[in-house]
Amino acid sequence: MITPEIVGPLIAAAFTLMVYSFFYRENKAYRFAEHVFIGLAVAHGTVISSKYVWDVALSPLITKGEAFWILPILVGLLFPFFFSKKYFWVYRIPISIVVGTGVGIGMAGLIRSQFIDQIVQTIAPVSPKADIWSSGSHPINALLIAIGTLGTLLFFIFTREQKGLLLYASHIGRWTMMIAFGAAFGFTVMARMSLLIGRMQFLLDPSGIAWYLIPVAIVVLAVVAFAERSKGAKK
Amino acid sequence: MTEENEMSFFDKLEKVDPRLIYILVFLIVSLPLIRPLGLPISMSPMTIAFYDAVEKVMPGDVVIVSIDYSAASSPEQYPQTKAVMHHLATKGAKIIGLGFWADGTPFIDSAFKDVLGKSKDHPKYGTDFVNLGWIPNGEVGMKALGGDVQGTCPKDYYGTSTGTLPMMKEVKTGRDFKMVITLSSGTPGVPEWIRQIQAQYGVTFLYGVTAVSAPGVRIYFPAQAAGGLEGLAGAAEYEVLLIKYGYKGTLAPPMDSQSLSHLLVIIFIVLGNVGYVLKKHGKAK
Amino acid sequence: MKLSATIRRSLPLVITFIAGLLAIGDYYLKVKVFNDFITQWMKFVNVAAAFAVIIGYVTLTRIHTRRLNQRREGWYNSVALLIGMYAFFLLGVVFSEGKFTAHPAYTYWFNNLYVPLDATIFSMLAFYIASAAYRAFRMRTTEATILLVSAVLVMLGRAPVGPAIWPAFGPITSWIMAVPNSAGMRGITIGIALGVMSMGLRVLLGRERGYLGPGA
Numbered sequence: 001m002i003t004p005e006i007v008g009p010l011i012a013a014a015f016t017l018m019v020y021s022f023f024y025r026e027n028k029a030y031r032f033a034e035h036v037f038i039g040l041a042v043a044h045g046t047v048i049s050s051k052y053v054w055d056v057a058l059s060p061l062i063t064k065g066e067a068f069w070i071l072p073i074l075v076g077l078l079f080p081f082f083f084s085k086k087y088f089w090v091y092r093i094p095i096s097i098v099v100g101t102g103v104g105i106g107m108a109g110l111i112r113s114q115f116i117d118q119i120v121q122t123i124a125p126v127s128p129k130a131d132i133w134s135s136g137s138h139p140i141n142a143l144l145i146a147i148g149t150l151g152t153l154l155f156f157i158f159t160r161e162q163k164g165l166l167l168y169a170s171h172i173g174r175w176t177m178m179i180a181f182g183a184a185f186g187f188t189v190m191a192r193m194s195l196l197i198g199r200m201q202f203l204l205d206p207s208g209i210a211w212y213l214i215p216v217a218i219v220v221l222a223v224v225a226f227a228e229r230s231k232g233a234k235k
Numbered sequence: 236m237t238e239e240n241e242m243s244f245f246d247k248l249e250k251v252d253p254r255l256i257y258i259l260v261f262l263i264v265s266l267p268l269i270r271p272l273g274l275p276i277s278m279s280p281m282t283i284a285f286y287d288a289v290e291k292v293m294p295g296d297v298v299i300v301s302i303d304y305s306a307a308s309s310p311e312q313y314p315q316t317k318a319v320m321h322h323l324a325t326k327g328a329k330i331i332g333l334g335f336w337a338d339g340t341p342f343i344d345s346a347f348k349d350v351l352g353k354s355k356d357h358p359k360y361g362t363d364f365v366n367l368g369w370i371p372n373g374e375v376g377m378k379a380l381g382g383d384v385q386g387t388c389p390k391d392y393y394g395t396s397t398g399t400l401p402m403m404k405e406v407k408t409g410r411d412f413k414m415v416i417t418l419s420s421g422t423p424g425v426p427e428w429i430r431q432i433q434a435q436y437g438v439t440f441l442y443g444v445t446a447v448s449a450p451g452v453r454i455y456f457p458a459q460a461a462g463g464l465e466g467l468a469g470a471a472e473y474e475v476l477l478i479k480y481g482y483k484g485t486l487a488p489p490m491d492s493q494s495l496s497h498l499l500v501i502i503f504i505v506l507g508n509v510g511y512v513l514k515k516h517g518k519a520k
Numbered sequence: 521m522k523l524s525a526t527i528r529r530s531l532p533l534v535i536t537f538i539a540g541l542l543a544i545g546d547y548y549l550k551v552k553v554f555n556d557f558i559t560q561w562m563k564f565v566n567v568a569a570a571f572a573v574i575i576g577y578v579t580l581t582r583i584h585t586r587r588l589n590q591r592r593e594g595w596y597n598s599v600a601l602l603i604g605m606y607a608f609f610l611l612g613v614v615f616s617e618g619k620f621t622a623h624p625a626y627t628y629w630f631n632n633l634y635v636p637l638d639a640t641i642f643s644m645l646a647f648y649i650a651s652a653a654y655r656a657f658r659m660r661t662t663e664a665t666i667l668l669v670s671a672v673l674v675m676l677g678r679a680p681v682g683p684a685i686w687p688a689f690g691p692i693t694s695w696i697m698a699v700p701n702s703a704g705m706r707g708i709t710i711g712i713a714l715g716v717m718s719m720g721l722r723v724l725l726g727r728e729r730g731y732l733g734p735g736a
Binding site for chain 1: 254257260261264265268269280307308309310311337338340368369370371372373374375378387388389390394426427429430431433434435445446447449450451454458459465466467468488489492493496497500
């Protein structure tokens with residue numbers, strides 16, 4: 001019995017395998033899947049934006065007569081002037097509102113949370129009872145963090161020749177950053193593998209039907225590879 | 236002669252077809268999913284801190300769960316989402332699901348269905364949990380949310396007027412949030428929430444991030460963020476802690492895959508560098 | 521509408537400055553009337569910003585209909601893209617009975633087509649990172665060696681296999697994350713904050729105009 005509950009996962013598995021076919025070589029199935037994804041992604045963004053505009057502005061305007069919502073709708077409708085050569089400057093009005101607001105909000109909040117608070121945390125009170133392996137509040141760890149943070153900041157001073165004390169501090173900063181970037185790489189490997197594990201979980205789930213397509217994909221791949229080899233041998 | 240053989244062996248290794256590497260990765264990741272190894276999951280202090288913070292939630296506390304990730308990160312972050320929702324529901328929190336990523340908001344509905352059985356049709360929808368859907372414009376949207384919740388989200392994800400939902404009557408601004416949990420894979424995410432909500436309203440803030448973001452957001456712990464879940468490992472650890480609440484985790488086999496894949500990458504790094512060092516040594520001579 | 525070139529060039533810069541000043545002012549000035557106005561203003565900006573998706577939609581339509589009309593190589597992929605784009609949009613806006621993304625049919629295709637595609641395309645990175653680890657990651661300098669050692673310790677410590685081999689891998693990883701990683705990232709974050717501040721000032725004062733597009 002062919003139901004949506006069966007067709008849906010089969011479609012998902014088919015497109016998954018089409019994308020993975022890229023690892024054999026670039027092919028039409030992969031390109032097809034990629035183009036479908038791009039279309040869906042843009043459509044989804046548009047649908048969800050439409051819902052927001054309807055809920056927040058259009059619906060109150062139409063049903064409750066809240067006329068002031070005309071203003072942001074009109075401003076938003078200036079975006080399509082992006083495509084006009086003559087009136088391109090009109091597009092700059094909504095973009096400058098959005099960018100100006102975003103920049104202002106970002107700057108205002110940044111000073112406290114990513115500047116002052118970070119400096120305060122570097123010189124925060126220590127606690128000898130804190131766990132040395134996991135807490136930045138342990139006296140030794142706190143000292144190392146302070147030295148490392150200072151060294152990292154001093155590394156980026158390029159307006160003076162780095163020599164003497166500044167050079168040593170810069171080296172400490174560089175090594176601190178290398179350890180941090182190594183940790184970042186380790187976590188990046190973890191993240192990427194997790195994404196693959198998620199897809200494999202879907203494909204190999206014994207209670208699902210996606211895994212039926214794996215032998216099909218292997219057979220198709222084998223046939224294509226064999227055909228290519230024969231073509232190559234004939235040439 | 237032996238050194239020449241070693242050099243050519245490592246030269247051959249360097250030129251190996253990348254498709255062989257891909258097949259190895261595929262096998263290493265797949266095999267533990269079919270035949271789990273049962274490696275014990277060790278705890279990270281960040282996960283324990285996250286768990287302890289949620290344990291302090293009292294019945295009736297309003298908790299924002301913000302889905303700020305796309306489908307691309309869902310293998311890592313959807314397990315975090317389900318575990319967090321389950322824990323909050325167990326503590327009797329009033330959950331407000333929303334998101335600043337367009338791709339992620341359908342996951343709020345899916346999570347409610349997976350954890351609570353139903354979403355909009357649940358008898359407690361509107362009294363114990365709501366789904367406010369997507370809010371555009373990132374950090375500007377967060378600021379708007381903090382200033383006026385119902386004005387920013389006049390309707391929920393299903394089109395119902397927010398003002399008619401019983402639990403939303405007491406939620407007007409950021410001051411009414413007891414806790415904010417963001418499950419984020421990029422921007423807008425942790426720093427934006429801290430700037431616009433945590434710093435402004437002093438709300439308890441927790442995060443769940445993809446492993447890629449974890450090192451960068453660690454700096455916010457413990458002063459600005461009370462704890463964090465880091466990637467799939469964080470979700471797996473959290474599932475273990477939730478066993479006492481009857482949560483049935485599914486991440487033990489994936490963590491086995493994670494272990495083997497890490498070992499494989501380490502072996503690749505070692506092999507590549509042994510070859511490099513030997514080549515360099517050979518050239519120096 | 522004919523405006524002088526000077527006004528056309530200056531108007532967006534003035535708007536950017538005022539919009540930014542309003543946002544910064546709301547952060548520092550606690551005057552109820554002003555704060556309430558800004559809250560309303562933020563909602564307006566949200567609604568206006570939501571219209572930006574039109575640009576992406578129209579651009580893709582133009583590019584791919586042109587490819588289709590000219591029958592360029594792979595034009596059938598453009599057909600697939602356009603069908604996917606418009607069908608999904610119609611399903612979500614026109615045929616969703618007002619439910620938009622909450623409609624069951626939309627959710628069905630989102631879960632069975634969009635999510636698998638998005639997740640799979642991103643998961644390809646796993647293969648590339650393994651390949652890169654094998655072919656490119658070399659201990660050429662002391663710094664690269666430090667980076668590699670740190671990476672290996674973290675990879676071992678964060679997966680169950682590390683503590684299973686040697687229990688100390690867990691605490692070592694925790695220490696790396698708590699101390700040198702925090703120190704390095706904190707220094708970088710403070711530096712980024714300074715950079716963003718200066719860049720933000722440049723944008724608000726009109727010295728940085730890249731966001732306005734060509735010819736600004």
